Amino acid sequence: EPVPATRERAGESALPVRVLLMDRQVRLQPGEQATYVASALKFQSPQGLDAGNISLAWRPETEDLTIHKVVIRRGEEVIDVLASGQTFTTLRREQNLDQAMLDGVLTANLFPEDLQVGDILEIATTLTQRDPVLAGHMEEVTGPLNFPADRVRVRVQWPKGVKMQLARTPDLPDWRRGSEGGFETAALQMHDVQPITPPRDAPLRYSMIRLAQATDFASWADVAALEAPLYRKAAQLPAEGSLRTEVERIRDASADPVARAEAALKLVQNRIRYVALAMGEGGLAPADAAQTWSRRYGDCKGKTALLLAILGELGIEAEPVFVHTGLGDTLGERLPTVGAFGHVLVRARIAGRDYWL
Numbered sequence: 001e002p003v004p005a006t007r008e009r010a011g012e013s014a015l016p017v018r019v020l021l022m023d024r025q026v027r028l029q030p031g032e033q034a035t036y037v038a039s040a041l042k043f044q045s046p047q048g049l050d051a052g053n054i055s056l057a058w059r060p061e062t063e064d065l066t067i068h069k070v071v072i073r074r075g076e077e078v079i080d081v082l083a084s085g086q087t088f089t090t091l092r093r094e095q096n097l098d099q100a101m102l103d104g105v106l107t108a109n110l111f112p113e114d115l116q117v118g119d120i121l122e123i124a125t126t127l128t129q130r131d132p133v134l135a136g137h138m139e140e141v142t143g144p145l146n147f148p149a150d151r152v153r154v155r156v157q158w159p160k161g162v163k164m165q166l167a168r169t170p171d172l173p174d175w176r177r178g179s180e181g182g183f184e185t186a187a188l189q190m191h192d193v194q195p196i197t198p199p200r201d202a203p204l205r206y207s208m209i210r211l212a213q214a215t216d217f218a219s220w221a222d223v224a225a226l227e228a229p230l231y232r233k234a235a236q237l238p239a240e241g242s243l244r245t246e247v248e249r250i251r252d253a254s255a256d257p258v259a260r261a262e263a264a265l266k267l268v269q270n271r272i273r274y275v276a277l278a279m280g281e282g283g284l285a286p287a288d289a290a291q292t293w294s295r296r297y298g299d300c301k302g303k304t305a306l307l308l309a310i311l312g313e314l315g316i317e318a319e320p321v322f323v324h325t326g327l328g329d330t331l332g333e334r335l336p337t338v339g340a341f342g343h344v345l346v347r348a349r350i351a352g353r354d355y356w357l
Helices: 047-051 220-234 240-252 257-271 291-294 300-311 330-335
Strands: 017-029 033-043 055-060 063-074 078-081 089-092 106-110 121-128 139-142 149-159 166-167 176-180 183-193 212-215 316-323 344-350 353-356
Touching: 017 139, 033 047, 047 063, 055 121, 106 183, 121 139, 139 240, 149 212, 220 300, 240 257, 240 291, 240 300, 257 300, 291 300, 300 316, 300 344
Parallel strands: 017 149
Antiparallel strands: 017 033, 033 121, 055 106, 063 078, 063 121, 089 106, 139 212, 149 183, 166 212, 176 183, 316 344, 344 353
16 A cells, blocks of 8 residues: 655654654465565764665565665655666675574665765565465564654555454554455554653563564464474484484483483483574474484474474473563463464473473
């Protein structure tokens, strides 16, 4: 949905960069999500010009990036940056390589030429995402929208007939509902936005500022039901080989299930180094236990599946548990989404007691 031409609202701003517009429109469909983002930045000091360096990221195996426009407005003059012959440079930067994480993300970078103080830079892009692991489910989280801006808009679309849950933090305006074509719509808009300062040394939930959410998951149990079969499939022990030999060694060493669980944990911790391969389906789906053992490396998902396979062979009840290592008790205030989690671990139950591994 087009927005009116960018105009600077009344009032002074001493910031190096003034955000005139931040517009985010998301079309959710089973199997695909398209996110259109349009922004307009006015540069008010030489220091602010650094914000004109454009860097756009996407995962080429599951995402397409479309760049609609890069335009500089200088008074009445309109400079089409792309039409002038300037092009993006694509890099694979792997910014988390020092943490043994490979995500395959590419970044398209452009440093617009002749950008000057007083210019307005307008950018519009669409990121189209397709993740087969979600099995047609739809979810979107926008925020925190905690930055000074003249105008901010968030708009979400989804097919009619789909039951979509919507939520927003109390510091956002109400959703404005509607429909067009075969889609339901919900939008919220703010003008003259000023940042909210969270209290110092407070729990992280106080930093969840201006957060908008949409999901077709009815409950957290539905999120678990989506992922649980992936771990059951991955947590299978080979019929023979060195991994089977290690499991039998643990079985023969002790009949105590606690001692067996501890030995299994040590095996996975000490013999499998941490490497995350998040390309393709690797961001959400675990590698098979046999593959992780053969590689001698895996991420939290692969190591969890391996540990589950070993514990299951030893007759120990265990299951994968999704967590987020930083959000803590804020999860209870959010709608159910797969994206709310950043880690997975194992809960084993022995003689009525839970062990978190």
